Amino acid sequence: METNIIVQNSVKENVAELSIIQRIHEIRGVRVILDFDLAEIYQVETKNLNLSVKRNLRRFPHDFMFQLTDEEWNSLRLQNATSKRGGRRYLPYAFTEQGIAMLSGLLNSDIAIDTNIVIMRAFVMIRQYALNYAELNQKIEKLSARLDDNDVRTNEIFNLLKELLEHKKELEKPRTPIGFRTSTYPPNE
Numbered sequence: 001m002e003t004n005i006i007v008q009n010s011v012k013e014n015v016a017e018l019s020i021i022q023r024i025h026e027i028r029g030v031r032v033i034l035d036f037d038l039a040e041i042y043q044v045e046t047k048n049l050n051l052s053v054k055r056n057l058r059r060f061p062h063d064f065m066f067q068l069t070d071e072e073w074n075s076l077r078l079q080n081a082t083s084k085r086g087g088r089r090y091l092p093y094a095f096t097e098q099g100i101a102m103l104s105g106l107l108n109s110d111i112a113i114d115t116n117i118v119i120m121r122a123f124v125m126i127r128q129y130a131l132n133y134a135e136l137n138q139k140i141e142k143l144s145a146r147l148d149d150n151d152v153r154t155n156e157i158f159n160l161l162k163e164l165l166e167h168k169k170e171l172e173k174p175r176t177p178i179g180f181r182t183s184t185y186p187p188n189e
Helices: 002-021 035-042 046-055 070-080 097-106 110-172
Strands: 024-027 030-034 065-067 093-096
Touching: 002 110, 024 070, 024 110, 030 035, 030 097, 030 110, 035 046, 035 093, 035 110, 046 097, 093 097, 097 110
Parallel strands: none
Antiparallel strands: 024 030, 030 093, 065 093
């Protein structure tokens, strides 16, 4: 019975991690989650989340949290096909992994604590995926280089074979006999 509960919890956590991974965007070369997505995940209103952050701005330097520019927000909205009609008066804030960790110190509810654990695991999963992707990419490049080298060698072999075949054709051409020919040679029967 206890293992069944553990399995159910791990399945729920995996689903939650996948849901969170879909909300992670790369902006300015950094992986972030936007304030309204975090608010939804933490089950609080966006304005309350941002108020908590503004009350503790010293905890959130620019590498932990930043506000999107109009261009970034419009680009993101186009990628996600969201409408302009919404309740936003201000551009959203983007929280990096460190900013989310700092945010966990502000939000002390059980939901916030559990959610923060899942968020951190999601970031770790993405980092692991990126490392595996980089490793796989290196292996493919090495294999490609080896194949390119083999292609060069194969081409050299084919060129040598062509040369040998041309030489063989020259050897098989009928040769003109060497020496003096008489009219009786070859003897007529």
